[in-house]
Amino acid sequence: GDSVTQMEGPVTLSEEAFLTINCTYTATGYPSLFWYVQYPGEGLQLLLKATKADDKGSNKGFEATYRKETTSFHLEKGSVQVSDSAVYFCALSDLISNFGNEKLTFGTGTRLTIIP
Amino acid sequence: ETGVTQSPTHLIKTRGQQVTLRCSSQSGHNTVSWYQQALGQGPQFIFQYYREEENGRGNFPPRFSGLQFPNYSSELNVNALELDDSALYLCASSFRGGSTDTQYFGPGTRLTVL
Numbered sequence: 230g231d232s233v234t235q236m237e238g239p240v241t242l243s244e245e246a247f248l249t250i251n252c253t254y255t256a257t258g259y260p261s262l263f264w265y266v267q268y269p270g271e272g273l274q275l276l277l278k279a280t281k282a283d284d285k286g287s288n289k290g291f292e293a294t295y296r297k298e299t300t301s302f303h304l305e306k307g308s309v310q311v312s313d314s315a316v317y318f319c320a321l322s323d324l325i326s327n328f329g330n331e332k333l334t335f336g337t338g339t340r341l342t343i344i345p
Numbered sequence: 346e347t348g349v350t351q352s353p354t355h356l357i358k359t360r361g362q363q364v365t366l367r368c369s370s371q372s373g374h375n376t377v378s379w380y381q382q383a384l385g386q387g388p389q390f391i392f393q394y395y396r397e398e399e400n401g402r403g404n405f406p407p408r409f410s411g412l413q414f415p416n417y418s419s420e421l422n423v424n425a426l427e428l429d430d431s432a433l434y435l436c437a438s439s440f441r442g443g444s445t446d447t448q449y450f451g452p453g454t455r456l457t458v459l
Binding site: 261 | 349
């Protein structure tokens with residue numbers, strides 16, 4: 230089945246550093262791709278998404294580009310802040326067989342800590 | 346616009362007991378999906394409900410069951426609880442029938458099985 234492989238964590242950066250969290254996927258079709266963020270003790274918040282190849286999703290200074298040729302959707306931010314400390318999950322939409330609707334398949338998450 | 350809400354926030358049960366978790370979908374959404382997130386892991390798909398019927402299930406045994414109500418809210422029931430059922434249970438709602446069915450998550454219910 231479809232799967233997502235995410236950069237192992239934890240990742241620790243200084244404030245204002247450049248961030249990259251790698252995400253690659255395996256899929257038989259052309260899924261939509263997502264980044265979700267989870268702050269301590271909370272549920273998942275949608276950070277950004279891309280629905281087709283070469284689309285760029287962006288939100289709150291974060292960006293990710295859907296690269297079909299490399300099956301990747303790496304998350305980047307030019308200058309991180311302490312408030313960006315959280316766990317980041319890469320996910321893809323995966324058809325539920327026989328039903329035609331979609332579920333999400335997640336990576337294992339990358340814990341990001343930003344030091345002042 | 347009201348977001349996805351879940352209740353209770355936390356729950357402690359003992360092995361063998363049964364539990365019911367509740368989810369209210371975001372207004373305008375007609376589909377609810379449930380996920381289990383074990384500590385340090387990504388969420389795993391349990392099942393999805395649309396038009397009050399189960400529309401797909403992940404690799405979870407039948408003791409995990411659910412319901413969807415006419416107002417699109419949903420319940421997740423787990424019978425014969427096991428220690429490994431301890432996890433954060435996340436509900437996500439979406440609208441099926443539009444150009445995208447992006448899922449929006451609630452805050453989760455933390456279940457501890459002793």
